[in-house]
Amino acid sequence: MRGAAGLLLAACVTQAASQEHCKAGLPGVGNAVWLAASGAVPAHCQVTGVIGAHRGAPADTQYGNNFRLRIPQQWNGRFVFQGGGGNNGTVGDALGTLKNGALALAQGYAVAAQDSGHAGRDPSFALDRGAYLDFAHEGVHEVAQASKAILKAYAGKAPDYAYFVGCSNGGREAMVTAQRYQDFDGVVAGNPGNEIYDQWVHNMSVLRMVSRVAGVPAGVAPTDTSAAFSDAQLAHAADYFMRKCDRQDGAADGLMSNYQACKAEPADMAALQCGAAAHCLNPVQTEGLAELYRVFAPGSVEAGMRDIYLGVPGSAFPLGSFYKSIMANFYFMGYGFRGYPGLTGPADQLSSYPASSVPYVAGFDFATEPAKLAPGRRDFHGTEFDAFQKRGGKMLVYTGSADPAVQASGIMAQMDRIKRPEMARLFVVPGMTHCRGGNTVDGFDQLAPLAAWVERGIAPKRIEAHTAGRGRPLCAYPHYARYQGGPVDAAASHACVAPEGAKP
Numbered sequence: 001m002r003g004a005a006g007l008l009l010a011a012c013v014t015q016a017a018s019q020e021h022c023k024a025g026l027p028g029v030g031n032a033v034w035l036a037a038s039g040a041v042p043a044h045c046q047v048t049g050v051i052g053a054h055r056g057a058p059a060d061t062q063y064g065n066n067f068r069l070r071i072p073q074q075w076n077g078r079f080v081f082q083g084g085g086g087n088n089g090t091v092g093d094a095l096g097t098l099k100n101g102a103l104a105l106a107q108g109y110a111v112a113a114q115d116s117g118h119a120g121r122d123p124s125f126a127l128d129r130g131a132y133l134d135f136a137h138e139g140v141h142e143v144a145q146a147s148k149a150i151l152k153a154y155a156g157k158a159p160d161y162a163y164f165v166g167c168s169n170g171g172r173e174a175m176v177t178a179q180r181y182q183d184f185d186g187v188v189a190g191n192p193g194n195e196i197y198d199q200w201v202h203n204m205s206v207l208r209m210v211s212r213v214a215g216v217p218a219g220v221a222p223t224d225t226s227a228a229f230s231d232a233q234l235a236h237a238a239d240y241f242m243r244k245c246d247r248q249d250g251a252a253d254g255l256m257s258n259y260q261a262c263k264a265e266p267a268d269m270a271a272l273q274c275g276a277a278a279h280c281l282n283p284v285q286t287e288g289l290a291e292l293y294r295v296f297a298p299g300s301v302e303a304g305m306r307d308i309y310l311g312v313p314g315s316a317f318p319l320g321s322f323y324k325s326i327m328a329n330f331y332f333m334g335y336g337f338r339g340y341p342g343l344t345g346p347a348d349q350l351s352s353y354p355a356s357s358v359p360y361v362a363g364f365d366f367a368t369e370p371a372k373l374a375p376g377r378r379d380f381h382g383t384e385f386d387a388f389q390k391r392g393g394k395m396l397v398y399t400g401s402a403d404p405a406v407q408a409s410g411i412m413a414q415m416d417r418i419k420r421p422e423m424a425r426l427f428v429v430p431g432m433t434h435c436r437g438g439n440t441v442d443g444f445d446q447l448a449p450l451a452a453w454v455e456r457g458i459a460p461k462r463i464e465a466h467t468a469g470r471g472r473p474l475c476a477y478p479h480y481a482r483y484q485g486g487p488v489d490a491a492a493s494h495a496c497v498a499p500e501g502a503k504p
Contacts, residue, residue: 019034019045019073022034022045022047022154031047031048031049032045032046032047032048033045033046034046040103040106041095041103041105041106042072042073042074042105042106043072043073044070044071044072044073044105045070045071045073045154046068046069046070046071046094047068047069047070047071047150048066048067048068048069048091049066049067049146050064050065050066050067051064051065051067051142051143051146052064052065052117052130052134052142054130056127056128056129056130056131056348057127057128057337057348057349058124058127058128058348058349058350059350061118061125061128062119063117063118063125063128063130063131063134064117065114065115065116065117065134065139065142065143066091066114066115067091067112067113067114067115067143067146067147068091068092068093068094068112068113068114069094069110069111069112069146069147069150069151070094070095070105070110070111070112071110071150071151071154071155072105072106072108072109072110074108075108075109075110075151075155076107076108076109077155077157077159077160077161078108078109078110078159078160078161078162078163078451079109079110079111079112079147079148079151079159079161079162079163080096080104080109080110080111080112080162080163080164080165080447081111081112081113081140081143081144081147081162081163081164081165081166081183081184082094082095082096082104082111082112082113082165082166082170083140083164083165083166083167083169083170083171083173083174084113084114084115084116084166084169084170084173085166085167085168085169085170085435086121086168086169086325087116087120087121087122087123087125087135087169087329088114088115088116088118088135088169089115089116089118089119089120089121089122089125090115090119090120091113091114091115092113092114093113094111094112094113095111096109096111096165096447098165098444098445098446098447099190099436099442099443099444099445099446099465100443100444100445100466101443102445104165104447109163109447110147110151110159112143112144112147114139114140114143115139116131116134116135116139116140117130117131117134117135117138117139118131118134118135121325123328123329123332123333124332124350124353126332126333126335126336126337127332127336127337127347127348127349127350128337128348129336129337132333132336132337132379133379135333136176136333136379136380137173137176137177137180137181137379137380137382140164140173140177140181140183141177141180141181141183144162144164144177144181144183144184145183148162161185161186161451161454161455162183162184162185163184163185163186163187163188163447163450163451163454164177164178164183164184164186164187164188165187165188165190165446165447165450166187166188166189166190167190167191167192167435168190168191168192168193168406168434168435169193170190171188171189171190171191171192171193171397171399172189172192172193172196172380174187174188174189174190174192174395175187175189175192175382175395176380176381176382178382178385178388178393178395179381179382179383179384179385179388180382180383182387182388182391184393185392185393185394185454186393186394186395186396186450186451186453186454187393187394187395187396187450188395188396188397188398188446188447188450189395189396189397189398190397190398190399190435190446191398191399191400191403191405191406191411191434191435192397192399192406192411193406195381195410195414196380196381197330197334197370197373197376197377197380197381198410199405199406199407199410200326200327200329200330201366201370202295202407202410203322203326203327203405204327204330204361204364205291205366206292206309207225207309207320207322207323207327207361208361208362208364209288209291209292210225210228210229210288210309210310210320211225211228211362212284212288213225213228213229213284213285213288214227214228216362219362219363220362221356221358221359221361221362222319222358222362223318223319224311224318224319225309225310225311225318225319225320226310226311226312226313226314226315226318226319227313228285228288228310229281229285229288229305229310230278230279231306232278232279233278233279233280233281233285234302234303234305234306235279235302236272236274236279236280236281237272237281237289237298237299237302238299238300238302238303240268240271240272240299241262241264241268241298241299241300242254242256242299244262244268244299245258245261245262245298245299248261248262249480249481249482249483250482250483250484251483251488253483253488253489254439255430255431255439255440255441255472256297256299256300256401256430256431257430257472257480257481257482257494258480258482258499259297259300259401259408259428259430259480260412260478260480260499261499261500262297262298262299263298264289264290264293264298266290268298269286269287269289269290270286272285272286272289273286295407295409295410296404296407296408296409297401297402297408297409300401300402300431300438301402301403301404303402303404303433303438303439304402304403304404304405304433304434304438305404307320307321308320308321308322308404308405309322309404319358322405323357323358323361324357326405327357327360327361328357330357330360331353331354331357331360332353333376333380334372334373334376335372335373335375335376336376338375339352340352340353340354341372385418385420385423385424388423389420389422389423392454393423394423394424394450394453394454395423395424395425396424396425396427396446396449396450396453396460397411397415397424397425397426397427398426398427398428398429398446398474399411399426399428399429399432400428400429400431400432400433400434400435400438400440400442401428401429401430401431401432402430402431402432402433402438402439402440403432403433403434404433404434405434406434408428411426412426412428412477412478415477421459421476422459425459425460425476425477426476426477427460427463427474427475427476427477428474428477428480429441429442429465429474430472430480430481440467441465441466441467441470441471441472442465442467443465443466443467444463444464444465444466444474445463446463449463460476461475461476461479461496462474462475462476462496464491465491466491469489470489471489471490471491471492472491472494473491473494473495473496475496475497476496478498478499479496479497479498479499480496480497480499481494481495481496482494482495482496482497
């Protein structure tokens with residue numbers, strides 16, 4: 001919390017000790033209003049405010065960490081921080097919507113959300129040191145501390161337990177806050193963009209592969225890569241691997257639950273070159289897919305490639321959307337207020353940074369550039385989990401096997417490095433794309449098993465998920481759900497088993 005602003009907040013919230021005080025607001029700090037029950041949202045006190053308001057680069061922009069805290073009338077003594085997504089830039093609704101559609105607020109949790117210190121998704125906020133660090137890790141810490149002070153003033157006691165729940169950048173926030181601070185007893189990290197610079201480097205390598213397949217010479221900025229693969233070719237590849245791998249979990253049900261067993265072999269690449277039909281691939285295309293499949297799951301990733309990596313034919317920008325989002329983040333957040341290498345003007349001026357990410361990607365040197373990102377890497381990654389584990393912290397991680405942006409294989413590798421099942425467990429959701437959706441069963445309560453783990457010591461081994469009449473267990477990595485018999489869409493018909501050949 002930043003100096004006087006934090007002290008002022010803590011001093012004034014003592015006026016919010018009842019419904020009437022909540023209606024009156026919090027003078028000098030922000031606003032508190034009592035909101036009546038509406039649908040699934042219970043009656044509650046909503047507190048809003050800003051921490052660390054200031055102006056900065058570029059162009060004297062207004063910054064400040066805006067937040068919202070909702071305290072239900074029947075508070076259960078627990079606090080949930082709702083993580084953001086993408087570049088954040090807007091205050092979340094602070095309802096605590098879980099993956100099964102339930103609201104943490106309706107379950108009695110107080111819920112907070114924030115905008116990470118800036119407005120909008122444009123990554124140029126990174127030119128301001130305060131806004132950059134708020135987004136990297138400080139904003140969550142500031143709002144967590146402020147929320148706890150408000151709750152103590154409102155109810156006369158601090159929360160009994162504090163949790164963080166987020167996905168995508170919110171998943172990264174969950175991991176980095178567990179590494180850097182002691183604010184939460186447990187965190188849920190969904191599809192975490194953790195180790196984010198390594199993730200972005202790989203996203204860039206896929207864009208470069210697509211450019212090569214589209215026939216663009218090395219080092220040349222592409223203008224249209226939408227024809228690198230046709231939709232029919234992507235569907236053909238996906239169908240091929242679904243037919244090959246679907247039964248590896250014991251049932252041909254359209255879900256590859258044994259996601260680690262599906263491998264793309266040279267014979268498979270040759271089979272995709274099936275002749276002159278429109279859906280068949282050529283050798284350059286299969287070489288590109290082989291590169292993709294070394295990291296992403298075959299039969300799952302193809303459906304998500306069109307928008308983010310290839311581009312839409314005939315559109316105004318027939319390149320992957322990642323050029324406009326993730327790749328622009330790369331150099332702004334990679335260097336930010338410290339200044340872009342070889343900049344031509346002041347570090348706080350937009351003119352000192354690349355005007356377009358397309359030539360930046362085309363000219364990126366994979367051998368030398370990643371090392372230059374070390375300062376940003378430290379800001380966004382965190383360090384280690386020793387202090388979190390020492391005080392009994394628990395981390396529930398989930399991700400989708402079909403996420404074309406965040407590599408499930410990278411998250412599995414990170415969990416292999418952590419090697420602390422008593423502290424951290426991963427649940428891979430077969431067929432789920434980025435945080436939600438896809439050919440999947442992804443409706444589950446990710447908060448309840450975390451709370452049971454933290455509060456009662458019940459480590460999760462299996463979490464049941466349900467979507468549109470289908471049920472499946474999500475199994476703690478490296479286990480997967482294998483069909484045992486009975487109705488295939490009943491979760492009880494599947495057992496969590498170790499992958500073949502795994503050590504006992």
